[in-house]
Amino acid sequence: MRQEFxxxxxxxxxxxxxxxxxxxxxxxxxxxxxxLLQDLAGLDRLSLRLETFKDRAEILLCLPLSELTTLWEHRIQDRVPVQYLTGVAPWREFLLNVSPAVLIPRPETECLIDLAIAAATPPPDSPLPTSLLTHGHWADLGTGSGAIAIGLATAFPAAMVHAVDYSAAALAIAQSNAQKLNLADRIRFYEGSWLQPLAHLKGKLSGMVANPPYIPSQMVPDLQPEVARHEPHLALDGGMDGFDCLRHLVAAAPDYLQPGGVWLVETMTGQAIAVAALLQQQGSYHQIQIYPDLAGIDRFVLAYRH
Ligand SMILES: C[S@@+](CC[C@H](N)C(=O)[O-])C[C@H]1O[C@@H](n2cnc3c(N)ncnc32)[C@H](O)[C@@H]1O
Structure with a gap:
C-alpha cells in the first residue's frame, strides 16, 4: 500500500x-x-495555478517533505530530468513509466502515430488494401519506453505490434507500460538489434516505425546536461555523422516490409532530405515524403515499399 505523509x-x-x-x-x-507536485502531492493544475491548495489544512504527499526537497535538489544541482524524478512522463493520452534506462518520450515523436494512421490509408496505386495495413504486423524499432508501440497498438486495434530494443532494461520499462495500459497481449517484445529478432516476419510487415538514435557522436556530450548526463547514450548516439541507424533501417527494411508496407522514421533537424535521398537510392521505395513537426521543422520521413 502507498504510504502517505x-x-x-x-x-x-x-x-x-x-x-x-x-x-x-x-x-x-x-x-x-x-x-512534481501534481505527481507526488496529487494536486491538480488549477489549484496549483490559483494557489487554492494554500488554504487546505492537510495535503497528503506520497513521500516526506524532506525527500521531496532531496528530489528537487537533484533536479537543480544534478540536472536530473523531472520525469526521472517522478518516474512518469505524459505522452499522447498516456502516462508512461520512465527510468534512466529509457529516453524520455518527446512531444514531437507523438506525430509519428498520426503519420502512421494517415499512411495506413494507402495511396490509390498501392497494391495493398487498407485493412491489410491496419490489421497486419507493425514494428517499433528501438522502442525505449514503448511509447511508439503503445501508440500504434492503440491506433490499430486489430494489428499486432512488435517492439524491439537492444537494451534489456529499456524493454522491462516498455513491458511495464504495456501491462499498465492493458496492451500486453497486443505488443510482443524482443531484445536484439533492429530487425534482426523479427526474421519470422520477413516480407510480412505492414509498417515499420522508428525514432532511432540520430545525433552525431561528437555532439552528444554538448547536449543540454539533462540529456547528455542522464539519458542513455545508446538512445542518442547515431555514430560519426548521426546516420548509422538510419542507413541501416533504409537498407534492411525492404526484406521485412510487404509490398505497399510503410517505412516511417523520425530524424534530427537537417537530416530528412538526406534520408529521403538514401531511400531513393536504395531503389525499393516509392512515394517518399518528408513531414514537419509541430514547430515546422522537417523531421519525419515516410515511404512505401514497392
Ligand atoms: C531515440 S530512442 C527512442 C525511444 C522511443 N522509441 C521514443 O521514441 O521515445 C532510440 C532507442 O533505440 C534503441 N537502440 C539503440 N540501438 C539499437 C539497436 N541496435 N537495436 C535496437 N534498438 C536500439 C535505444 O536503446 C533506444 O531505446
Missing amino acids: CVSGQTLWQWRTAARQQAITANISAEEVDW
Missing part, C-alpha cells in the same frame, strides 16, 4: 515558492515544480 497547505505553498525561485535562478522552468 501529511503537510499543511501553507507549508507546501512555502516549499513551492522557494522551489520555484530556485528553478528560476537555475534557468529551469518553474512549471516543473508543479509537475
